[in-house]
Amino acid sequence: RMAAAPPSYCFVAFPPCSKDGLVVFGKNSARPRDEVQEVVYFAAAEHDPGSKVECTYIEIGQVPKTHAVVLSRPSWLWGAEMGANEHGVCVANEAVLTREPASESEALLGMDLVRLGLERGATAKEALDVIVALLEEHGQGGNYYEDGSSCHTFQSAFLIVDRNEAWILETSGKYWAAEKITEGVKCICNQLSLTTKIDAEHPELRNYVKSQGWWNGDSDFNFSEVFSLADDHLACCSGRESLEKQGGDVSAQAMIDVLRDKDSGVCVDSESFLTTASIVSVLPQDPSFPCIHYFTGTPDPSRSIFKPFIFVDDVKLVPKVQSPSFGNDDPAKKIPRFQEKPDRRHELYKAHEWARSLLENDQDKGQKLMRIMLDLEKQGLEAMEDILSRTEILDPAEVVDLFYDCVDTELKFFK
Numbered sequence: 001r002m003a004a005a006p007p008s009y010c011f012v013a014f015p016p017c018s019k020d021g022l023v024v025f026g027k028n029s030a031r032p033r034d035e036v037q038e039v040v041y042f043a044a045a046e047h048d049p050g051s052k053v054e055c056t057y058i059e060i061g062q063v064p065k066t067h068a069v070v071l072s073r074p075s076w077l078w079g080a081e082m083g084a085n086e087h088g089v090c091v092a093n094e095a096v097l098t099r100e101p102a103s104e105s106e107a108l109l110g111m112d113l114v115r116l117g118l119e120r121g122a123t124a125k126e127a128l129d130v131i132v133a134l135l136e137e138h139g140q141g142g143n144y145y146e147d148g149s150s151c152h153t154f155q156s157a158f159l160i161v162d163r164n165e166a167w168i169l170e171t172s173g174k175y176w177a178a179e180k181i182t183e184g185v186k187c188i189c190n191q192l193s194l195t196t197k198i199d200a201e202h203p204e205l206r207n208y209v210k211s212q213g214w215w216n217g218d219s220d221f222n223f224s225e226v227f228s229l230a231d232d233h234l235a236c237c238s239g240r241e242s243l244e245k246q247g248g249d250v251s252a253q254a255m256i257d258v259l260r261d262k263d264s265g266v267c268v269d270s271e272s273f274l275t276t277a278s279i280v281s282v283l284p285q286d287p288s289f290p291c292i293h294y295f296t297g298t299p300d301p302s303r304s305i306f307k308p309f310i311f312v313d314d315v316k317l318v319p320k321v322q323s324p325s326f327g328n329d330d331p332a333k334k335i336p337r338f339q340e341k342p343d344r345r346h347e348l349y350k351a352h353e354w355a356r357s358l359l360e361n362d363q364d365k366g367q368k369l370m371r372i373m374l375d376l377e378k379q380g381l382e383a384m385e386d387i388l389s390r391t392e393i394l395d396p397a398e399v400v401d402l403f404y405d406c407v408d409t410e411l412k413f414f415k
Contacts, residue, residue: 110156
């Protein structure tokens, strides 16, 4: 039996379920327990004709211009688990299993496609078009984990969101289907969820599944039923009810609360997997307001602080949430891969490890520390609410060090 896909959860809420004309997006990234995630920013860039870009395993053609992106990613790979670009597009992926085994041969990872969609798409639909075109051209495959002893492969699902709409994109090999969403609350997790409402699909999808004998062409075409393993396509999203209960009040705070919930299973802390990083993004439907992206950069959101990031020119880089770089000596880049595991912990991760052990081992001090952390987070959330309730345009100088300062303050507390 194939190993289970990591149980990550992604959410989006649209008005009227969410507050004040805001689209709210969130993801918990469930990954192997000891994996480090870093938060990295790449400025918009122009590229020479014919230049290439080196993804995790393969090199592909670069485009003339890439958008600025901020990413939360396992620090051994090129792509990302989740992130956003300067145009208010957010993308998160899910590893899924389908009845077709995922390819072990190295191609694009689902996580590479997250970054490529963000770098090349100025709207959710553009990002979707980018991802499916690259799937068609290069395929998906290769090891999802930094593991030299065995190859873990998955197919990919994506939640792609902008200020106006979201797309759920589910794939198996190069075949895919997608559903467009403009209202309500939606959750995707580590199994297929698309059924008969399909708004875009691979042109050969139905012919292909007919040729495989998976669909007779007479009944309604149900993507999950056709592609899932046995009974895998059940409603998986326990977090959705908690968001729907908010009844028109889904805010950044409400999304953070859902991501912190261990009882519902949304916040994963199991023998094999841990929520190694989380993101919440608030996308105002009114384009004169900035989008705000909150990252933890540390494991277990119930013991982490969500820190705000806003795209502005010359935004201050934050080396303290970036893992050390090993260049071409990185065991992830050498063939055979992953023969050893370097220490990829960044400064915030190390400080946070201390905080987590305190929370586990000393109840009084731990609770006191947690109160200070949550208070710090609350100040950030309130400052951002203030920005979204103003009438005047935001002065970029005011937020150029925003994420930097939040990380810095958190580090000071841990010290």
